[in-house]
Amino acid sequence: MMRLGPTLLLGVLLLAIVSIGAASREQGDTPDRETTPNRPAGLAAWQKIYSVMSHPRCINCHTASDYPEQGDDRHRHLFNVVRGPDGKGVPALQCATCHRQANADSTGVPGAPDWHLAPLSMRWQDAADRILPSSAVCKTVSDPAKNGGLDGAALIKHHQTELVKWAWKPGLRNDGSARSVPPIDYEEFMVATREWVQAGMPCTK
Amino acid sequence: METFKLTVNCQQKDVTVDPSTPLLWVLREDLKMSGTKYGCGIAACGACTVHVGGVPTRSCVLPISLVGERPVVTIEAMSNDTIGRVVEEAWESEDVVQCGYCQSGQIMSAVALLKATPKPTDKDIEESMGGNLCRCGTYVRIRQAIKAAARQLG
Numbered sequence: 001m002m003r004l005g006p007t008l009l010l011g012v013l014l015l016a017i018v019s020i021g022a023a024s025r026e027q028g029d030t031p032d033r034e035t036t037p038n039r040p041a042g043l044a045a046w047q048k049i050y051s052v053m054s055h056p057r058c059i060n061c062h063t064a065s066d067y068p069e070q071g072d073d074r075h076r077h078l079f080n081v082v083r084g085p086d087g088k089g090v091p092a093l094q095c096a097t098c099h100r101q102a103n104a105d106s107t108g109v110p111g112a113p114d115w116h117l118a119p120l121s122m123r124w125q126d127a128a129d130r131i132l133p134s135s136a137v138c139k140t141v142s143d144p145a146k147n148g149g150l151d152g153a154a155l156i157k158h159h160q161t162e163l164v165k166w167a168w169k170p171g172l173r174n175d176g177s178a179r180s181v182p183p184i185d186y187e188e189f190m191v192a193t194r195e196w197v198q199a200g201m202p203c204t205k
Numbered sequence: 206m207e208t209f210k211l212t213v214n215c216q217q218k219d220v221t222v223d224p225s226t227p228l229l230w231v232l233r234e235d236l237k238m239s240g241t242k243y244g245c246g247i248a249a250c251g252a253c254t255v256h257v258g259g260v261p262t263r264s265c266v267l268p269i270s271l272v273g274e275r276p277v278v279t280i281e282a283m284s285n286d287t288i289g290r291v292v293e294e295a296w297e298s299e300d301v302v303q304c305g306y307c308q309s310g311q312i313m314s315a316v317a318l319l320k321a322t323p324k325p326t327d328k329d330i331e332e333s334m335g336g337n338l339c340r341c342g343t344y345v346r347i348r349q350a351i352k353a354a355a356r357q358l359g
Contacts, residue, residue: 079249080335091321092314092333096260098248100271106225107266109248174247 042199048192050134052182053124053141057167059131061116064123072180074129087117103166108174112166121146138203152197159193209269213238214282224270228262229253231269232279240280240309244338251337254310255279261317280309288358289316295354303341311337315351324355 052058060069068077084090089097099115124137132140140146141155150158158164168186170179182189196202208221213236220235232238232255241264244252248263255264258275283289292315295301302308311334318325318333325333330348339347 080332082332082335084332090318090329090332092261092318093336094260096262097254097336098263098266100267102271104266104268104271106268107227107247109266111271 038195038199039202042196042202043204045192045195045199046138046201046203047134048184048188049141049196050137051184052167052189053137054131055167055180055182057170057179057182058164059124062118062122062124063129064120064125064127065129068117069129083117087119088115103169103171105172108172108176110166110171110179113162115163119148122148135204138201142201142203152201155201156190156193156197159190207270209272211269211272212274212276214278215276220269222269225268227265228255228257228267228269228272228277229264232264232277238279238281242306242309244307244310249338250307250310251314252307252310254313254337256313256317259320261314280313283312283316286316288319288354291357292316292319292350292354295350295357299346299350299353301343301346301350303339303343307337307339307341311339311347315347315354318351319355319358323358325351 053062056069056072056074060071060074063069063083065076066083067081068083069075070077079093081093081095082090084094089095095115095117098109100109100111101113102111103109104111122140124132124140126132144150147155165186168181170181172178184192206221207224208219209224209231211218211220211231213232218236220231222231222235229241229243232241233243241255242252243265244250246265248266251263253263253265254261256262256278257264257267257272278286283293289312292312296308296312301311314334314337318329322329322333327348330351334344334347334351
């Protein structure tokens with residue numbers, strides 16, 4: 001017993017350290033997010049990202065409702081379009097019923113690969129279609145439990161998909177006018193995304 | 206002008222048209238298949254619905270350049286489709302049609318619904334058929350016919 005004592009003590013200590021570490025990871029938060037010296041730069045980068053995410057080209061498909069939105073006034077999608085079980089509409093009225101792999105400028109229908117609504121866990125609006133504040137969207141985007149299990153590297157990859165890039169090449173409306181685009185260009189958006197990720201994806205309180 | 210190779214109702218068709226031409230007008234004007242109707246021209250009414258690669262599609266807003274190699278199926282092929290034939294029979298038995306202008310689009314959407322959801326609820330029908338408008342207001346009979354077809358398909 002005397003000889004096992006120190007070994008047992010060391011084992012208990014190691015187990016405690018591992019458990020504390022696991023609990024910290026399970027909370028989806030790391031000490032870096034609050035204490036990193038890059039936090040101010042990360043928060044500044046986030047505000048640029050938020051300026052894009054809260055633009056109609058992005059947020060119209062991050063609704064809290066049973067439908068997508070359209071236009072810069074973010075009105076409910078016409079034609080009785082509904083979300084459906086997987087965010088791609090319902091059997092006879094799918095997103096792909098009109099939205100195909102590319103913009104149809106001759107008819108005014110936007111399109112990009114994998115056109116769909118974001119899941120409800122990634123809603124950036126409230127039930128009254130009001131855009132959530134920056135801190136709330138930040139917490140949603142940085143929470144793997146809500147963002148589809150994406151870590152920082154995977155978020156960067158997500159921002160490189162054709163569907164996200166579509167926001168900067170949204171094509172023409174059916175009157176021939178150009179749809180508006182987010183307030184910063186795509187390259188600046190990606191620089192901000194990388195800065196935010198490298199800073200530990202900080203969010204304001 | 207550009208030449209596109211299409212598969213329409215299992216037949217190969219070559220058409221030489223402007224790439225921006227909507228599929229609807231290729232069907233109606235170039236291929237002389239007038240079963241698919243022009244209603245609103247902005248995907249708002251569903252009268253122009255066909256299936257492209259199995260997806261119910263508003264042909265009035267789909268440029269021919271975006272069809273690709275996906276097969277196109279129109280109302281003209283529904284009598285040779287297992288579900289399509291049953292739906293058409295249900296349309297007759299339930300006396301759905303009034304003026305009839307929207308009905309080819311209604312049937313194409315109903316067939317797409319039943320292929321994915323063999324036993325649709327009222328909510329399923331309302332959500333899926335909500336994009337197909339009928340100025341005669343035959344919605345009640347459309348719902349009855351879809352349910353009758355679902356029962357028939359068992």
